[in-house]
Amino acid sequence: MNWDTIKGNWKQATGKVKEQWGKLTDDDMTVIEGRRDQLVGRIQERYGVAKDEAERQVKDWETRY
Template sequence: MSKDKVKGMTEQVTGKAKEVEGKLTDDKVRESQGKAENFLGKARQKVDELKEDLEEKFDRKD
């Protein structure tokens, strides 16, 4: 598993925790920060998956 994939997963978990914390404390800013971090984590994972797919396809053609 790549560092980017792990970082993306970590961002998703911490983002979700911040989002829940914001909802429980009625802190809209914290909730929004959590949502943004969760989204960033998902995006990082998708980019990493795309990168792995491209590397795999180019390696096969050699």
């Protein structure tokens, strides 16, 4: 699924995002608003991982979602 589709269905996708990354809050979801770069940044911040690792996790999630 491409990111435009995820962004268009962000309200539905937030549940799946929170299943994958439980440390992300509702406030994080509001800030992210379907923007991939914001999701990557929040994952880096909450989980203390490098940008490359956060990008990989998001890419893996995209293919499963």
